[in-house]
Amino acid sequence: MENTKSVFITIVGRANVGKSSLLNKMLGQKVAIVSDKPQTTRIRITGILTKEETQFVFIDTPGFHKPKNKLGEKMMETVSAGLSGVDVALFVVEASPKFKFDKDSLPAAELALLEQIAEGGLNALLLVNKIDLLADKSDLLEIISAYSNKFPFKAVIPVSAKTGDGLDELIKELSAFAKESPHYFYDDQTTDQADSVIVSELIREKLLRLLDKEIPHGIAVDLERFYERDNKNGEPILEVEANIYCEKDSHKGIIIGKGGAMLKKVGTLAREDIEEFFGCKCNLKLWVKVKEDWRNRGGLIHSFGLDLK
Numbered sequence: 675m676e677n678t679k680s681v682f683i684t685i686v687g688r689a690n691v692g693k694s695s696l697l698n699k700m701l702g703q704k705v706a707i708v709s710d711k712p713q714t715t716r717i718r719i720t721g722i723l724t725k726e727e728t729q730f731v732f733i734d735t736p737g738f739h740k741p742k743n744k745l746g747e748k749m750m751e752t753v754s755a756g757l758s759g760v761d762v763a764l765f766v767v768e769a770s771p772k773f774k775f776d777k778d779s780l781p782a783a784e785l786a787l788l789e790q791i792a793e794g795g796l797n798a799l800l801l802v803n804k805i806d807l808l809a810d811k812s813d814l815l816e817i818i819s820a821y822s823n824k825f826p827f828k829a830v831i832p833v834s835a836k837t838g839d840g841l842d843e844l845i846k847e848l849s850a851f852a853k854e855s856p857h858y859f860y861d862d863q864t865t866d867q868a869d870s871v872i873v874s875e876l877i878r879e880k881l882l883r884l885l886d887k888e889i890p891h892g893i894a895v896d897l898e899r900f901y902e903r904d905n906k907n908g909e910p911i912l913e914v915e916a917n918i919y920c921e922k923d924s925h926k927g928i929i930i931g932k933g934g935a936m937l938k939k940v941g942t943l944a945r946e947d948i949e950e951f952f953g954c955k956c957n958l959k960l961w962v963k964v965k966e967d968w969r970n971r972g973g974l975i976h977s978f979g980l981d982l983k
Contacts (some may be wrong), residue, residue, distance in 0.1 A: 679728045679852035684756040686791075687766035688783050689714075689737025692803040695835035696766065697721045697734045700845075704951070705865040705872075706734050707879035711890055714882055718752050724861040725845065728852045731859070733760065745969040748980060754790065761851045762828075763791055763798040764844075767821060769814055769832065770807035777820035788825045799847060800827040806834040870900045871979065872951060877916055877944045877960070881929070884940060889928060892921040894968065894978045905955070912948065912956040919965045919978075929962050937962065 685693045694706035694715055706719045719734040735756040736749040757763060767784065791798050800821055808814060818830050829847045833840030859866065874895040882890040899915040918937075920926055930937045937960055945958045968974040 677727055677854065678857050680731065680855045680858060681728065681762065681848055681852040682731045682733070682760040683762050683764060683848060683851075684733040684735060684760045685764045685766060686735050686753060686756065686787055687737065688781060688787075691737070691766045691768050692835045693737070693766050694719070694734055696764075696801070696803060696833065696841075697732055699835045699838055700730075700732070700841055701864050703864050704947075705867065707875045707882070709879060709882035709890075711882045714879075718756055720866045722859045722863050722865060723845075724857065724859075724863075728849055729857040729859065729861070730845070730848060730852075743969040744972060745975055745980060748975060753787075757790055757794050757796060760796070761853070762848065763796050764801050765791065765798050765821075765825070765827070766801045766803050767817065769802045769805045769817060777816055780820060780824065784821075785824065792825065797828050797851065798825065799844070800825075800830045801840075801844070802830070802832045803835055805832045805839060806836050869952070870897050873897060873900060873912075873914055873948055874916060876947045876951070877918070877940070877958075879947075880940045880943045881918065884936065884943075885928065889920065889925050892925060892969065893929070894919045894965075894974075894980070896978055902954075910954040912952060912954060914948070914956060915959045916961070918960060918962045919968060919974075920962065921964070921966055921968060923964055926962050926964055 685697060687693055690710065694708050697706050697719070698704045698708065701721050701723055705721050707714060715734060715736045721732040721734060723730040723732070733756045735753045765788070800818070802814060802817055805814065814832055822830065831840050831844050831847060833844060874897050878893060878895045881893050896917045896919060897914065898917055899913060902910050902912055905911050918929060920929060928936070941958050941960050945956050948956045948958065965974055
């Protein structure tokens with residue numbers, strides 16, 4: 675294809691504003707896990723969308739927050755790294771925030787993030803997500819005004835990751851930042867994540883959705899075995915064996931559940947998603963193990979692949 679273009683875009687914002695949901699909706703495929711728990715995204719995730727001559731490369735980052743452990747520090751390093759070497763940032767906020775919105779006092783995490791963007795001299799678009807939840811659309815003007823007073827955004831786009839509203843306009847705005855270059859990924863590629871990472875994240879997503887309170891934050895998933903073989907009918911089947919690590923013995927019991935019920939439910943839901951993503955059957959085996967305070971142990975963070983920026 676002649677005159678190809680590329681644009682690199684980082685997606686940033688507080689936890690739970692819908693960054694990963696937006697990415698999945700734009701790509702038309704799930705490449706980033708989603709839950710209602712804060713800090714669902716731990717690592718940098720690349721999503722790729724190719725439309726005719728232009729390739730859009732999205733970098734989804736963890737929710738910006740004040741770190742409470744070494745893992746949190748690594749996640750914030752990932753956010754900072756995601757703000758370098760890109761053409762534009764998508765600053766995502768909520769149209770219907772869970773906190774009481776004060777136009778004169780925006781969340782400290784958002785102000786700190788805007789300061790980083792400004793210091794880097796990066797162009798940014800303001801995305802006001804979850805407009806489908808707004809009962810009174812006039813509230814949107816107050817939200818837009820509050821953020822626009824803090825940063826000179828190149829454009830402001832109300833969007834909905836649930837319905838897809840505003841995403842066509844977003845792609846149009848992002849096209850203006852595209853530069854002539856080769857496409858860095860195959861045109862039919864949607865992510866550069868390793869298959870093993872996708873599998874471990876799909877398992878962790880089910881744990882996040884099914885478990886309450888703080889337990890999911892202290893969980894890591896590490897694959898022991900991951901390979902494809904043919905069954906007796908010559909059809910492909912994925913063999914997956916994974917360890918679920920938690921920080922306390924009491925958490926281990928909750929993850930396993932009475933008679934193994936919770937672990938079985940996690941396995942069933944994860945297997946369904948894995949089979950849908952890869953388009954073949956999956957044989958999934960899960961074990962639960964304890965690694966006390968692993969979120970403050972650099973060696974374990976590294977071995978779980980959670981310190982990659």
